Amino acid sequence: METMDKIQILDPNEIFPNEYKTSCFLKNVITAPNIFVGDYTYYDDAVDPTGFERNNVLFNWPEFGDKLIIGKFCALANGVRFIMGSANHRISSISTYPFSVFGGAWTEAAPPHLSQLPFKGDTIIGNDVWIGRESVIMPGVKIGNGAIVAAYSVVAKDVEAYTVVGGNPAKPIKKRFDDELIALLQELRWWDFEPEQLTAFIPILCDSNLESVRAKLKEMLKK
Known part of the structure; x- marks a missing residue:
């Protein structure tokens, strides 16, 4: 049997983890500068996986001020999209039309576009989250550790840890585990283990x- 030091440990700094x-x-x-992704989180796309940020x-x-933060060991299926906050329109006035972005006299007459948009805050995805094919995550949503988002869902509200959600808008379907096991996993934080x-x-x-x-988790947490 090979000793651990002879086993090839997967390198999180590789772009493509397999052949x-x-x-x-x-x-x-x-x-x-406003997108942060943890180790081993991957995006799957048969055409252009490295084009995730662009597509x-x-x-x-980034000047709008919101961030996209994705934890470690997340699995993002083909077509998963994140809508950032500057996709919004002004909703505090009688018209939502973005006059200022079209230039000329309209730009002179209207307040700066970004300054009028509703700010939803950072979009934060926890660790070990699986987001299914073609799902859309709306601005400012928080998804907890271990959650699962069903394919073709639109997530407009926060998702609790280790919860399965689905639909448009996405709604809770079930908890993956009982409260005790969820608490053990949250305390253990295995995604922070050394390689x-x-x-x-x-x-x-x-x-x-x-x-x-x-x-086994209870025994490990006693140490």
Whole structure:
């Protein structure tokens, strides 16, 4: 049996983690100053996975002030899109029309466009979140650790940790686990493990015997 130091640990700084090159580790292809992605989070796209920032983060104007923050070990399926806050229109006045963006006398007469838009805050995706194909995440949404978003959903409200949501607008379908197991996972924070510790922990992460997993997590947290 190979010792741990001889096993090749997956490098989070690789753009393509496997030979298929349909998935890429997103943090290595992001250039916008207001997008932050954790280690091992990937986007899957058979055509252009490295084009995520250009094709899937829409209306991103960093000067507007909002951020897109995605945690570690997230799985983003083909076509997942994030709508940033500057996609909005002014809603505090009798017209929502963006007069100031068209130049000339209209720009002179209207207040600056970005200053009038409703600010929803940062969009924050936790760790180990799976977002299904063609789903849309609206500005300012917070999605907790371990959540699952069903394919073709539109997420307009916050999602609690380890909750499955789906639909348009997305609504809770079920909790993945009971409250005790969720609390154990939140306390353990396995996504912050060092690479060798994580590799050794993978059998537990993939074990469908949840009672066995529960017992092991309790033992680990005692140490």
